[in-house]
Amino acid sequence: MTHATASKTAAGRFFEDFRIGETIRHATPRTLNAGDASLYSALYGTRFALQSADTFAKAIGYPESPIDDVLAFHVVFGKTVADVSLNAVANLGYAECRFVKAVYPGDTLTSTSEVIGLKENSNKQSGVVYVRSRGFNQHGDTVLDYVRWVMVRKRDHHSPAPDAVVPKLVEAVALADLGSACPAIERAAYDDTLSGSPNRFEDYVAGERIDHVDGITVEEAEHMIATRLYQNTAKVHFNQHSEGQGRFGRRLIYGGHVISLARALSFNGLANAFHIAAINGGRHVAPLFAGDTVFAWSEILETSVLPGRDDVGALRVRTVATKNRPCTDFPLREGDGYEPNVILDLDYWALAPRRP
Template sequence: MSKTNPGNFFEDFYVGMIMRHATPRTVTEGDAALYTALYGSRFAVQSSSAFAETIGYPRSPLDDMLVFHVVFGKTVPDISLNAVANLGYAGCRFLAPVYPGETLSSVSEVIGVKENSNGKTGVVYVRSTGYKADGTEVLDYVRWVMVRKKDPTSPAPDPVIPDLPDFVSPDALGNACPIIDRDAYDGTLAGAHFRFDDYAVGEKIDHVDGMTVEEAEHQLATRLYQNTAKVHFNQFTEGQGRFGRRLIYGGHVISLARALSFNGLGNAFHIAAINGGTHVAPLFAGDTVFAWSEILDKADLPGRDDVGGLRVRLVASKDRPCSDHPYRDQGKGYEDGVVLDLDLWLLMPR
């Protein structure tokens, strides 16, 4: 019996399959600092314990996407080691703040499978949940991923496609962050003075700045999250694939776009939910990422008068500035250069 892990192929998955993933990970101040070095995120609550304590946090929490990446990374050896690409997300809820020194682990359940028409790959739908060591759920999300078949001649399973929510209800967002003292929230220190009431549904914001993806940074980031997917790491195998080179991890693109969104949404300090998302096109080292946002909706949160929910479409492009807000080509498909389409609930002080 082999003592190494080749990863699961498409035919290894079945609906109802439960995977308790190795390895629990204690996330430290060092991880938080390295995350900032990789993406340059500037949101004050996650940058300054003094700022966070002033508005009601016990200390500065970890960046929401750092939590997402660590929980996601745990799942890779079991779910996407043999992936062609991660395709999308739905129903992602950030359930509680996570602080440096806390330990995260992940459990996943397969909720759908569908073989592709080429007979060489299939799509696997999984619900993954992240936990703190005391059992507190901190993150819950669905993703779907295209996975290679080990044997193209193996029979296709009966297709099961889960019914996924279009968006997370605002009623489910209220516990995502503690009650804050909105009067103590200092816009000068936060680097932004626009609050919840200053944004209008339909408003579009070009985040202006761009960041070029470096091979070394991408490799460092995926190692930080212990993401071992071959498509990101192994140039020997990927050099023989359809692109001839390694893909940038989709979560890396999300973190870049989120960091860029500070310029225009600087007080949207917390991601409460990812309603849905699509990695529209691959990204490679050397590409420059730009981003823009559209305010899709605004919501009062039950029992909360300190923060409100902004539903935001966050779009990222490569090698294409976003002054003209690139998105879809008259509804027929995404415009050239668009690489990410993400639907978020963000919390912002009132």
């Protein structure tokens, strides 16, 4: 004889399950260690000296080599997926992302999200959910704070929509809010040979464009391993049985995978932009699939001296990633939209050492 019981499994939230002002506390705490950092390096080929060598990090003023900024972002983001975007159609963008405190091997990260915006789409089949997510370490200190918006399916296309609320977001994180995750840097000890480039903060000018030259082809196994590394459970990345019947006919690569690839590629030209201090805004312009090759280029939007600091300066960088298209001519816009091969448009602040 069988007995009907309440389901012990979770189907994830749909658009109509979100309420403005609610705060969601996410599972599962995650302790990061050197193994996670090594796997991240193996997946993307990142070469920034600070995140690669304890000796380099200690010489310039860090207690040890920190966890890569983007890895910390992905782990905080991954905690939110089961409660925010398990039933997502697409992750659309980011804003007001501040890297508040450095993350080191041995730190344990947790996440919360506050719902700050809701807007049903005109097709009545989905809606956009805006959340402000925060990552904390084991001491309760905020390490990361950001806004993202994601298109989420509706459970019932006929269910009434809430009043639309779209949050107003700043164009760029203020200079005064940058640098808290970066200790005082010993400029004289910063070895330009070991870092991979002689170019420091003073060598970059607004309007300068840099082709990062190299390309990286994405393999199916790599993007799935990467997404599992972050405990990101979004269905579109893993389940070919269901995605084969979807609009693309195959698994969609996590947008954050593209961010990491573009950041790794940017080493060739921005090797001394050693710390991402903030992400001002980001847009996943088009999907990426296994077999595609990613290229990237960057434009220096601003160069700014940080208030009260003479050791590092802030470079506002726009990094654009493409698929199957080298960036020698800096592809971006076409008519009122993007050039067809553009897949990522990311605006961020990176710190670079100043000259002694």
